[in-house]
Amino acid sequence: xxxxxxxxxxxxxxxxxxxxTGGCDxxxxxxxxxxxAVEQLYVSSAGPSDWGRxxxxxxxxxxxxxxxxxxxxxxxxxxxxxxxxxxxxMAGMDVCANPIxxxxxxxxxxxx
Numbered sequence: 001x002x003x004x005x006x007x008x009x010x011x012x013x014x015x016x017x018x019x020x021t022g023g024c025d026x027x028x029x030x031x032x033x034x035x036x037a038v039e040q041l042y043v044s045s046a047g048p049s050d051w052g053r054x055x056x057x058x059x060x061x062x063x064x065x066x067x068x069x070x071x072x073x074x075x076x077x078x079x080x081x082x083x084x085x086x087x088x089x090m091a092g093m094d095v096c097a098n099p100i101x102x103x104x105x106x107x108x109x110x111x112x
Contacts, residue, residue, distance in 0.1 A: 024096035025070065025073065026070050026072055026095055026096075027068055027069070027099065028068070028070075028071060028100065028101055029067070029099065029100050029101070030066065030068075030101045031065075031101070031102045032061045032062065032063055032064065032103045033063075033102050033103060033104055034063060034082065034104060034105045035063055037060045037062045037083045038060060038080045038083075039056070039060050039083045040057070040079075040081040041054060041055040041056045041061070041069065041078075041079075041080050042055065042078070042080075043069070043071040043072070043077070043078050043079075044072075044076060044079075047076075047091060048077065048089070055069045055071065071095055073095060073096050075093070075094050076093050076094075077092070077093070078093050078101060078108055078110075080108065088103070088106075088108050090107070090108040090110065093108075093110045098111050098112055
């Protein structure tokens with residue numbers, strides 16, 4: 001009888017998770033469509049409370065350029081700082097569903 005009760009539990013443990021990153025490695029492409037360079041890029045699951053490290057350091061992302069970076073898979077907040085000190089932020093970017101981040105002159109846009 002105990003063996004019969006354990007079978008569903010063991011099957012549930014062996015089954016793949018129903019939610020998750022689906023093989024997403026957290027790689028995103030950042031494209032700068034703004035007329036000025038991006039000096040800093042922060043992508044954080046904690047958001048403004050802890051932006052973490054600058055993903056561009058020590059380089060910048062010139063206008064018209066693109067760069068691939070690896071971040072934590074899942075939902076993240078994003079912050080870019082332009083060379084003139086102006087910043088743009090976006091909350092709730094799902095880097096697995098929308099792995100392309102486009103820096104626009106007036107904000108950020110996530111897409112495929």
